[in-house]
Amino acid sequence: MELAIDVSRSETKRTALHDEHVQLGARMVDFADWRMPVQYDGVLREHERVRSAAGLFDVSHMGELFFGGPGALPTLDHLATNDVTSLQPGRALYTPLCNERGGVRDDVLLYRFDATQFMMVVNAANHAKIAAWSREHLQPETELHDRSEALSLLALQGPRSREILSSSRILGAIAARLHDLPYYHFLPGDGRDLVAVSRTGYTGELGFEIYASHELAIALWQETLASGRAHGAGPVGLAARDTLRFEVGFCLYGNELAEDVSPLEAGLGWTVKLRKADFVGRAALERQKREGVPRKLVGLELQERAIARAGFEVRVGERTVGSVTSGTYAPTLQRSLAMALVQRDALEEPMCVAVRGRGIPAQRVTLPFHRPAATK
Amino acid sequence: MEALNDMPDIPTHLKYTSEHEWVNLDDDGMALVGITDFAQSELGDIVYVELPAEGETVTQMESFGSIEAVKTVADLYAPVSGEIVGVNATLQDAPTLINESPYQDGWIVRMRLTDLQEVEKLLTADQYSEQVGEAE
Structure with a gap:
């Protein structure tokens, strides 16, 4: 091997x-x-x-960016698709950060300490990108302090x-x-x-x-x-x-989420608040919401003992209709499962995943695959 | 510093391929085949094993099956040419036997060799150790 x-x-x-x-x-x-x-x-x-x-x-590879000052809240609310103005001190908020095309630049956690102090927790792979991009978008009277090191x-x-x-x-x-x-x-x-x-x-x-x-x-x-x-x-x-x-169906940046995948496609519609003030990517996301998403993230269960890895093609007959974003053997459920981004018009068709030259039938299953008891 | 018990087990009585399969040859042209301790450790927990059927013939260093671990997949290569005369059926339900016991309970197939000369191309334990040592 x-x-x-x-x-x-x-x-x-x-x-x-x-x-x-x-x-x-x-x-x-x-x-x-x-x-x-x-x-x-x-x-x-x-x-x-x-x-x-x-x-x-140990997840110390994640980056911590601190935003402070009277401009911190409007700065973050402008970068995030979720509503940062509704975030209370002492609470955290999950939100995508999008580009102008509505694709995801990163998915982050925001922590609010008080009226003017926030922490943004970014993925390690996007750390430099998001730190630089945030600096470009700082509103007046905002300080950004990178404490990741x-x-x-x-x-x-x-x-x-x-x-x-x-x-x-x-x-x-x-x-x-x-x-x-x-x-x-x-x-x-x-x-x-x-x-x-x-x-x-x-x-x-x-x-x-x-x-x-x-x-x-x-x-x-x-x-x-x-x-x-x-x-x-x-x-x-x-x-x-x-x-x-x-x-539990959480997205992983680089797999389910990327610059050319929108949060609406990835099943993160609950984090996109179109009623709040303007934010980066809003126009594109509004259009997508109006016209429907071109692709949708779905759960698949492979019907044979094989694993659909990220990047494998999803097919309906001979037609390629999407690709696997993550796939593995689910240890708790003891099944071979995958998440895949699939074209909207193919969602109701019988799908296969191409696993090293073989088409393995895959059954649609609801996301998340698993719900642990009493987490909230 | 690596602890001593992290060193992969490489039994001296077996032959090896550079692709991490082991072969246990007996005197009457039969061979037991599996993957090495080093290979199972690199792959991590194994969840599915795709094996050839009994009676199939395989060619030296051609893929004849695959091993799916949680994180990755690896092809199995036939260390020698010959006929598959037995497969370890317990691996279907207990694939982690390969992790737990790569040289004993985790054997993968039994083969009848068609060309005894091919054995010359296999690595000795020393040669394989050297290769693994370089990889680490």
């Missing part, structure tokens, strides 16, 4: 937790210019850990996550307040060592994300693994992060 052996390039960046991962025996790979843990003790085991207990992720980001996800994090000594007074923290709310920290703890995540499970200094993140990583062991918690790499988000 041909194996794509990963060779690290010298310029890849390391997170503050790099040595922790190596010590745990993680397999490290290059991902968006970062050396990241892709797996520790096996993707299936790590996936199951999050669904049944809790998993700890100084901050780590940990995620603890899974049904036992709240129990584990509540017992943290490092989080101090905040730990005790996690029990009452609703979905997509956050608790601000001191702003230096601890920026925020939020009820957010990328797995569909009960979970938290912690934005902190490198020093605090290392201490919290070690504390969480030690205290979490008795609960069945352990570290989880990027491979399981991908299968976990896939099962």
Whole structure:
């Protein structure tokens, strides 16, 4: 067999937790210019850990851009398709950022600290692009401060996550307040060592994300693994992060989302607020909404033991009608599933996925594939 | 620093291909075939195995099946030419046997060789170790 052996390039960046991962025996790979843990003790085991207990992720490759000043809110509201003016302090908001054609430049989380202070969390691969683009669009009296280099980001996800994090000594007074923290709310920290703890995540499970200094993140990583062991918690790499988000139908930038895919096509219509003030991409999205989207993101289940990988063609008979954006074996559901962008006129037709020369019949299934119990 | 137990297992009594298959030859022209410990570790958790049917003939270094892992897929290459006389049917329901036991329970096919000369093209454990060492 041909194996794509990963060779690290010298310029890849390391997170503050790099040595922790190596010590745990993680397999490290290059991902968006970062050396990241892709797996520790096996993707299936790590996936199951999050669904049944809790998993700890180092996602410090994500970027944190801080917007401050009287112009911060109008700046962000102009870049986002979602309504930032309705975002209350202490809450987070998921939103695409679009280009003028209505394609997605990035999908981000916005955190509002108070009337004039916000944090935007961007994907690692889009970090430089979005930082530069945001600077071009800053409105008067707005400051943009990129704190990505100084901050780590940990995620603890899974049904036992709240129990584990509540017992943290490092989080101090905040730990005790996690029990009452609703979905997509956050608790601000001191702003230096601890920026925020939020009820957010990328797995569909009960979970938290912690934005902190490198020093605090290392201490919290070690504390969480030690205290979490008795609960069945352990570290989880990027491979399981991908299968976990896939099962619950979350989009991944570079797969479901791209500069030539609109949020309406990707099933993110709920994040596009056409009634708010003008924003980048609005005209194109309004037109798409009026005329109907050319393509739609759908869920597919393969009817044979094969996996539809990203980029594989979706066909109706001999006609190519779309392509797979993500596909894998879904560990919780134990089925071979895929997400695909398919032309609107083909949605009701019987589809096949071309898997290495063979047309494998694929059944339409609703997204998300899986809904974990009681996440909100 | 890599821990010692992370070193891939490469048994000395087997022959290998540069594409990470192993072959266990016996005296009467039969061979057991699988993938190496290094290969299973690189692939990660295996979820489907596509195997040839018994009775099919295969040609040395041509693809005769595939292995789907969660993250990737890899073709299986026939280490020698011959007839497939047995396939490991337990892999259909328990493909991770290849991860857990690549040289024993995770064997993939049994073959009858048609050309014993082809064995000369296979790698020894030392030669394969060297190749894997360079990849790491």
